[in-house]
Amino acid sequence: MLAAVLGFQPTKLEIRAGGVGEVKVVADSRQVRVIGVDVILEYDPTKLEIVKVEDSGVFATASARLVDNRAGVVKLAYSNSRGEYDRGKIDLARIGVRLKSGQKWGDLAIKYIPGSTTDSNIVTLHGVDVLTEAGNLTVTAKGRVLAAETAEEVTIPAVEVVKPIDSAVDLSWMWMMGVALVIVGAVMLRVIGQPNDVV
Numbered sequence: 001m002l003a004a005v006l007g008f009q010p011t012k013l014e015i016r017a018g019g020v021g022e023v024k025v026v027a028d029s030r031q032v033r034v035i036g037v038d039v040i041l042e043y044d045p046t047k048l049e050i051v052k053v054e055d056s057g058v059f060a061t062a063s064a065r066l067v068d069n070r071a072g073v074v075k076l077a078y079s080n081s082r083g084e085y086d087r088g089k090i091d092l093a094r095i096g097v098r099l100k101s102g103q104k105w106g107d108l109a110i111k112y113i114p115g116s117t118t119d120s121n122i123v124t125l126h127g128v129d130v131l132t133e134a135g136n137l138t139v140t141a142k143g144r145v146l147a148a149e150t151a152e153e154v155t156i157p158a159v160e161v162v163k164p165i166d167s168a169v170d171l172s173w174m175w176m177m178g179v180a181l182v183i184v185g186a187v188m189l190r191v192i193g194q195p196n197d198v199v
Contacts (some may be wrong), residue, residue, distance in 0.1 A: 004133075
Protein backbone atom coordinates (compact mmCIF):
# COMPACT_ATOMS: atom_id res chain seq x y z
CA MET A 1 0.00 0.00 0.00
CA LEU A 2 1.25 3.49 -0.91
CA ALA A 3 1.68 5.75 2.11
CA ALA A 4 2.87 9.32 2.59
CA VAL A 5 3.03 11.74 5.52
CA LEU A 6 2.68 15.50 6.05
CA GLY A 7 4.02 17.11 9.20
CA PHE A 8 6.09 19.80 10.89
CA GLN A 9 9.74 20.05 11.90
CA PRO A 10 9.91 20.49 14.83
CA THR A 11 6.54 19.19 16.11
CA LYS A 12 6.78 21.29 19.29
CA LEU A 13 7.76 24.93 19.52
CA GLU A 14 8.38 26.92 22.69
CA ILE A 15 8.35 30.71 22.33
CA ARG A 16 7.52 33.62 24.59
CA ALA A 17 3.92 34.84 24.37
CA GLY A 18 3.83 37.57 21.72
CA GLY A 19 6.97 36.13 20.13
CA VAL A 20 7.49 34.44 16.76
CA GLY A 21 8.89 30.98 16.09
CA GLU A 22 9.60 29.22 12.81
CA VAL A 23 8.78 25.69 11.63
CA LYS A 24 9.06 23.76 8.39
CA VAL A 25 6.10 22.06 6.71
CA VAL A 26 7.45 18.78 5.36
CA ALA A 27 6.22 15.84 3.29
CA ASP A 28 7.59 12.32 3.18
CA SER A 29 6.39 10.39 0.15
CA ARG A 30 8.29 7.26 1.27
CA GLN A 31 9.97 7.03 -2.16
CA VAL A 32 6.68 7.26 -4.07
CA ARG A 33 6.99 9.70 -7.00
CA VAL A 34 4.72 12.70 -6.42
CA ILE A 35 3.68 15.48 -8.76
CA GLY A 36 1.82 17.73 -6.33
CA VAL A 37 0.98 18.51 -2.71
CA ASP A 38 -1.92 20.47 -1.17
CA VAL A 39 -1.64 21.57 2.45
CA ILE A 40 -4.44 23.02 4.58
CA LEU A 41 -3.49 24.25 8.05
CA GLU A 42 -6.03 25.17 10.72
CA TYR A 43 -5.54 27.02 14.01
CA ASP A 44 -7.37 29.07 16.62
CA PRO A 45 -6.85 32.70 15.51
CA THR A 46 -7.36 33.93 19.08
CA LYS A 47 -4.19 32.02 20.06
CA LEU A 48 -1.94 31.91 16.99
CA GLU A 49 -1.12 34.14 14.06
CA ILE A 50 0.79 33.26 10.89
CA VAL A 51 3.28 36.05 10.15
CA LYS A 52 5.33 34.47 7.35
CA VAL A 53 5.04 31.79 4.68
CA GLU A 54 8.17 31.12 2.63
CA ASP A 55 8.00 28.45 -0.09
CA SER A 56 11.04 26.18 -0.38
CA GLY A 57 11.03 26.17 -4.19
CA VAL A 58 11.30 22.37 -4.43
CA PHE A 59 8.24 22.14 -6.68
CA ALA A 60 8.21 23.99 -10.00
CA THR A 61 5.02 25.87 -9.14
CA ALA A 62 3.55 27.22 -5.93
CA SER A 63 0.13 27.49 -7.55
CA ALA A 64 -1.81 28.97 -4.64
CA ARG A 65 -1.30 30.43 -1.21
CA LEU A 66 -3.94 31.76 1.17
CA VAL A 67 -3.25 32.97 4.71
CA ASP A 68 -6.38 34.01 6.63
CA ASN A 69 -5.56 35.07 10.18
CA ARG A 70 -9.22 35.95 10.84
CA ALA A 71 -10.52 32.45 10.06
CA GLY A 72 -7.39 30.58 11.19
CA VAL A 73 -6.65 28.90 7.84
CA VAL A 74 -3.59 28.55 5.60
CA LYS A 75 -3.85 26.88 2.16
CA LEU A 76 -0.78 25.97 0.12
CA ALA A 77 -0.62 24.16 -3.23
CA TYR A 78 2.49 22.91 -5.04
CA SER A 79 2.89 21.10 -8.34
CA ASN A 80 5.34 20.03 -11.01
CA SER A 81 4.89 19.81 -14.76
CA ARG A 82 3.91 16.46 -16.21
CA GLY A 83 6.95 14.21 -16.30
CA GLU A 84 8.65 15.98 -13.38
CA TYR A 85 8.30 14.61 -9.87
CA ASP A 86 9.81 14.61 -6.38
CA ARG A 87 10.06 11.85 -3.83
CA GLY A 88 11.30 11.09 -0.34
CA LYS A 89 11.55 13.81 2.31
CA ILE A 90 10.48 17.17 0.87
CA ASP A 91 10.65 20.57 2.59
CA LEU A 92 7.59 22.48 1.38
CA ALA A 93 7.64 25.79 3.27
CA ARG A 94 8.86 27.70 6.32
CA ILE A 95 6.08 29.15 8.47
CA GLY A 96 6.47 31.99 10.97
CA VAL A 97 4.04 31.48 13.89
CA ARG A 98 3.25 34.04 16.58
CA LEU A 99 1.80 32.95 19.93
CA LYS A 100 -0.47 35.86 20.82
CA SER A 101 0.12 37.83 24.01
CA GLY A 102 -1.61 36.34 27.04
CA GLN A 103 -1.79 32.83 25.52
CA LYS A 104 -0.19 29.73 27.08
CA TRP A 105 -0.42 27.44 24.05
CA GLY A 106 -1.90 26.90 20.58
CA ASP A 107 -2.07 24.09 17.99
CA LEU A 108 -1.42 24.31 14.25
CA ALA A 109 -3.07 21.28 12.64
CA ILE A 110 -2.81 19.82 9.15
CA LYS A 111 -6.37 19.19 7.94
CA TYR A 112 -6.56 15.57 6.84
CA ILE A 113 -9.67 13.43 6.41
CA PRO A 114 -9.03 9.92 5.02
CA GLY A 115 -10.69 9.51 1.62
CA SER A 116 -11.43 13.24 1.18
CA THR A 117 -10.18 15.22 -1.82
CA THR A 118 -10.92 18.65 -0.33
CA ASP A 119 -8.30 18.51 2.41
CA SER A 120 -4.51 18.12 2.41
CA ASN A 121 -3.16 15.57 -0.04
CA ILE A 122 -0.04 14.22 -1.70
CA VAL A 123 -0.66 13.21 -5.31
CA THR A 124 1.38 10.68 -7.28
CA LEU A 125 2.49 10.78 -10.87
CA HIS A 126 -0.67 8.78 -11.67
CA GLY A 127 -3.12 11.12 -9.88
CA VAL A 128 -3.56 9.01 -6.72
CA ASP A 129 -3.72 10.67 -3.28
CA VAL A 130 -1.29 8.71 -1.09
CA LEU A 131 -1.48 10.81 2.10
CA THR A 132 -2.19 8.49 5.05
CA GLU A 133 -1.00 10.51 8.04
CA ALA A 134 -0.75 14.17 9.10
CA GLY A 135 0.88 15.69 12.16
CA ASN A 136 0.25 18.74 14.32
CA LEU A 137 2.42 21.47 15.78
CA THR A 138 1.99 22.47 19.42
CA VAL A 139 3.19 25.96 20.36
CA THR A 140 3.68 26.65 24.08
CA ALA A 141 4.66 29.79 25.96
CA LYS A 142 8.18 30.03 27.34
CA GLY A 143 8.43 31.64 30.76
CA ARG A 144 5.71 33.60 32.52
CA VAL A 145 2.59 34.51 30.51
CA LEU A 146 1.54 38.12 30.92
CA ALA A 147 -1.89 39.57 30.23
CA ALA A 148 -2.70 40.29 26.60
CA GLU A 149 -1.10 43.46 25.29
CA THR A 150 -2.12 45.66 22.40
CA ALA A 151 -1.94 44.05 18.96
CA GLU A 152 1.59 43.38 17.77
CA GLU A 153 2.86 44.41 14.35
CA VAL A 154 1.89 41.84 11.72
CA THR A 155 4.28 41.19 8.85
CA ILE A 156 1.54 39.94 6.49
CA PRO A 157 -2.05 41.19 6.19
CA ALA A 158 -4.91 39.45 8.01
CA VAL A 159 -5.79 37.80 4.70
CA GLU A 160 -3.13 37.27 2.04
CA VAL A 161 -3.79 35.50 -1.25
CA VAL A 162 -1.03 34.77 -3.73
CA LYS A 163 -2.01 32.88 -6.88
CA PRO A 164 0.22 33.14 -9.94
CA ILE A 165 -1.82 33.19 -13.14
CA ASP A 166 -0.52 31.96 -16.48
CA SER A 167 -0.41 34.95 -18.87
CA ALA A 168 -2.50 33.16 -21.54
CA VAL A 169 -5.22 32.42 -18.96
CA ASP A 170 -4.99 35.99 -17.69
CA LEU A 171 -5.49 37.48 -21.19
CA SER A 172 -8.44 35.23 -22.02
CA TRP A 173 -10.07 36.19 -18.72
CA MET A 174 -9.61 39.89 -19.49
CA TRP A 175 -10.99 39.40 -23.03
CA MET A 176 -14.09 37.62 -21.68
CA MET A 177 -14.66 40.40 -19.12
CA GLY A 178 -14.38 43.02 -21.90
CA VAL A 179 -16.95 41.19 -24.05
CA ALA A 180 -19.29 40.83 -21.06
CA LEU A 181 -19.05 44.57 -20.30
CA VAL A 182 -19.84 45.48 -23.93
CA ILE A 183 -22.91 43.20 -23.89
CA VAL A 184 -24.13 44.58 -20.55
CA GLY A 185 -23.64 48.15 -21.85
CA ALA A 186 -25.62 47.43 -25.01
CA VAL A 187 -28.47 45.86 -23.03
CA MET A 188 -28.54 48.79 -20.59
CA LEU A 189 -28.79 51.30 -23.45
CA ARG A 190 -31.63 49.35 -25.04
CA VAL A 191 -33.55 49.00 -21.75
CA ILE A 192 -33.00 52.52 -20.47
CA GLY A 193 -33.03 54.19 -23.87
CA GLN A 194 -31.25 57.35 -24.91
CA PRO A 195 -31.63 60.35 -22.56
CA ASN A 196 -33.86 63.20 -23.83
CA ASP A 197 -32.06 66.31 -25.03
CA VAL A 198 -32.47 69.24 -22.64
CA VAL A 199 -33.50 72.44 -24.46
